[in-house]
Amino acid sequence: MDATTTAQRAAGVPAADATRPEEVPWGSVWGQPAAVETLRAAASDPSGPAHAWLITGPPGSGRSTLAHAFAAALIAEPGDERAVHQVLSGTHPDLTALRTEGVIISIKDARALVERSYFAPSLGRYRVIVVEDADRMAERTSNVLLKALEEPPERTVWVLCAPSDADLLPTIRSRVRTLRLIDPEIADVAALIARRTGVDPALAEQSARHAQRHIGMAQRLATDDAARARRDETLRAVLGVRSIGDVVEVAGRIVQIATDDAKALVAERDEAERASLLRTLGVAEGAPVPPAVRSQLSALDEEHKRRATRSLRDGLDRVLTDLQSLYRDVLMAQFRRGDLINRELDAEIQALAAAWTTERTLVVLDRIAETRRNLEQNVAPALALESMLVTVASGRTP
Incomplete structure (x- = not known):
């Protein structure tokens, strides 16, 4: 608690x-x-x-x-x-x-x-x-x-x-x-992020759009170059899936990207909490940990492991949310309506919209939603993603 x-x-x-x-x-x-x-x-x-x-x-x-x-x-x-x-x-x-x-x-x-x-x-x-x-x-x-x-x-x-x-x-x-609660408008989120962080309004708008109005995520995307790069890498990797070999490679890359993202979010906090506990226990920096207090450090380490697990699950869910936005864009392009969330990938989205049927796009969207539910039930991330990417590559559910 x-x-x-x-x-x-x-x-x-x-x-x-x-x-x-x-x-x-x-x-x-x-x-x-x-x-x-x-x-x-x-x-x-x-x-x-x-x-x-x-x-x-x-x-x-x-x-x-x-x-x-x-x-x-x-x-x-x-x-x-x-x-x-x-x-x-x-x-x-x-x-x-x-x-x-x-x-x-x-x-x-x-x-x-x-x-x-x-x-x-x-x-x-x-x-x-x-x-x-x-x-x-x-x-x-x-x-x-x-x-x-x-x-x-x-x-x-x-x-x-x-x-x-x-x-x-x-x-x-x-x-x-x-x-x-109501869902804020993208323009309003962008204005808030630009005011709070001082980033360029165009970057604030892009971040608000990519975050799909999630204020905290929009702020992170606006201020963290690595977070933006990881998101772009993930979407482009999935767009490139064509074969079973691609499926295994890209699933592994997504898990690694989500793991790196999770570590970036929790590492600094974990280290600060550990240092704070050691100071509270009277252990000087760099000194050996006395046996009498090791149990308290072990309990903190267990808490950090639980936090890391949750952070990874949340990171994978964010990846899947981004993928849903991508294939939602494909569907919108197929119906020629609605603004794109991922405008920066317009050429790739239009090409996919022309190559796929709307039925295939809907199958992929359903499969992504199912994968999100499976991960909530603690299905192994790599297996869940591989199964989903087979559907992306083939248009059929395994």
Whole structure:
């Protein structure tokens, strides 16, 4: 359980632009005015807010940022900016935030959340439990939360976040109030990225388009040359698949690219956490680790392995999302409608659209979606990708 995750880190973007005092805590939320007004009204309702909420929206829409802003509005007394900043930084004692570093949320973590939910608020108006990856709960784990959602303490509010309400069990959905976020426009995301990072507007637009409006990913593409290069390499490699030999080679390259990307995302954080733990334990830099503290380092190493596994799975999912955008473009070219996401590959897309039937393009899109589901079920990445690429090469499902 990570109770120190900030709202900005949860959304995958840095702190928002400077806000006026009257905007606290909502100034960190971007592009969701209707959702902000709904939650602002709920937080100030004299009769109290609904006891459980589900915030849904596409990746990068700011679900977690909004959840933490809502938590700050619930916990802090009006005008208490110190408490607001404590909640937003994850240090307030009445906030418990869970963002799993693994592939799924464990039953152990869910039980700890339920236990915490029955504590009375220590300083604030409410105790708030934020579950940032509620879609990563298996059925058994979801069932652990049911009773707490059915009969919550009077001053506890649950806030769950997921891409869609369909990602949760019906029994969970029936016990929460759902708030659906809107998908921002590409031009709006591009303007935000250009303002925050100072990159050229054309690069900001390209990054927003390639990220398909995912704010955090758009910012990374705009500011990381290597990330842009890896994306381009992956798409061009798949476009070049023609034979079974190509299938095996390209599947291996995709896994390696995703692995490198995952390492780039977590390596610096892992090293900082290890160094911080050693300092806390009184171990000087470069000194041997005493046997008495090795178990704590081993536990941290295990956490890092789980994080690396999740980061790799997320990286592969991003690759497949990019491939879906590519073959969506092919389909749009075949129907001669819609703007292309991958305009930089227009010549290749038009050639493929002329060579393939629409039925073959749809088969490939279905196969990519199936591969995403298979990877969620822990199918070996290389085998899943090889099977998908056979369909790309042949137009037929193996």
